[in-house]
Amino acid sequence: VRIEGALRNALERNEFVLHYQPQVDLKTGQIVGMEALIRWKHPELGMVPPNRFIGIAEETGLIVQIGAWVLRTACAQNKAWQDAGLGRLRVAVNLSARQFGAADLIAGLESVLRDTALDPDCLEIELTESLFMSDVTPAVELLHRMKSLGVNLSIDDFGTGYSSLSYLSRFPIDVLKIDRSFVADITHDANDAAIVTSIIALAHNLKLAVIAEGVETLEQLDYLRSHGCDEMQGYFFSKPLAAEDFETLLRQRR
Ligand code: G
Ligand code: G
Numbered sequence: 001v002r003i004e005g006a007l008r009n010a011l012e013r014n015e016f017v018l019h020y021q022p023q024v025d026l027k028t029g030q031i032v033g034m035e036a037l038i039r040w041k042h043p044e045l046g047m048v049p050p051n052r053f054i055g056i057a058e059e060t061g062l063i064v065q066i067g068a069w070v071l072r073t074a075c076a077q078n079k080a081w082q083d084a085g086l087g088r089l090r091v092a093v094n095l096s097a098r099q100f101g102a103a104d105l106i107a108g109l110e111s112v113l114r115d116t117a118l119d120p121d122c123l124e125i126e127l128t129e130s131l132f133m134s135d136v137t138p139a140v141e142l143l144h145r146m147k148s149l150g151v152n153l154s155i156d157d158f159g160t161g162y163s164s165l166s167y168l169s170r171f172p173i174d175v176l177k178i179d180r181s182f183v184a185d186i187t188h189d190a191n192d193a194a195i196v197t198s199i200i201a202l203a204h205n206l207k208l209a210v211i212a213e214g215v216e217t218l219e220q221l222d223y224l225r226s227h228g229c230d231e232m233q234g235y236f237f238s239k240p241l242a243a244e245d246f247e248t249l250l251r252q253r254r
């Protein structure tokens, strides 16, 4: 309850920040993108992780305004890094179901792309399977409208939802993100290894790119690379970083 009241004021008080976690091409070892992850710098509670407030923000509907801020901030930051000569990276932003259902989703995306002048191909919108569960027809239309703006669409936490696979052939998806629960035991558990290699094959057969989340060890990285996974994201390479630290990392690697 205390959190909810403060959450309403957090946007005006400029208390949110984005951290960025690098996404690395497994063939070249280069940073090719980053996922923007929100944190709340509460004046008394300190740094509040998203798990403590995203749910409340969804219930109260505040996620629509917070999500719009995330999108705008992530796109502006990416464009600034590109203009500084730090590379043509792609930024991934999480979209909650509430935002997906909002009437002004497309207009909001359009205005952010116009205002920031970010190439839409350098933006990726992360969706979860739960978005596709209920009534599928409006979802298909909305996804095509998003795609027509030129942005990339990915499925986050792939394999953990309850939706059917049939949407993969009908929806204009570009990327599957293998959930980190499958990656964790990939080198010890034959079933998890089978699931991960199957997701990689599924993605590639559908001409989708595939990125593994939660990569924490060299063994996991080697396994994923040798099985043709395209990209990885995880603590082994880097935790999510504050913008200035992410920028330092980019400068060091150039
Ligand atoms: O950053 P962290 O690992 O603590 O993220 C925890 C969860 O919060 C993840 O499931 C992530 O998808 C979610 N999350 C982080 N940032 C955002 C955001 O900007 N919007 C939404 N909807 N979820 C986010
Ligand atoms: O949006 P999504 O649910 O995929 O959010 C990514 C979450 O995963 C964030 O909370 C991020 O901090 C977390 N994360 C990123 N890399 C790792 C990792 O290597 N291990 C673990 N356990 N969590 C990670």
Ligand code: MN
Pocket: 035, 094, 126, 156
């Ligand atoms: Mn995500």
Ligand code: NA
Pocket: 156, 157, 158, 177, 179, 180, 213
């Ligand atoms: Na995930």
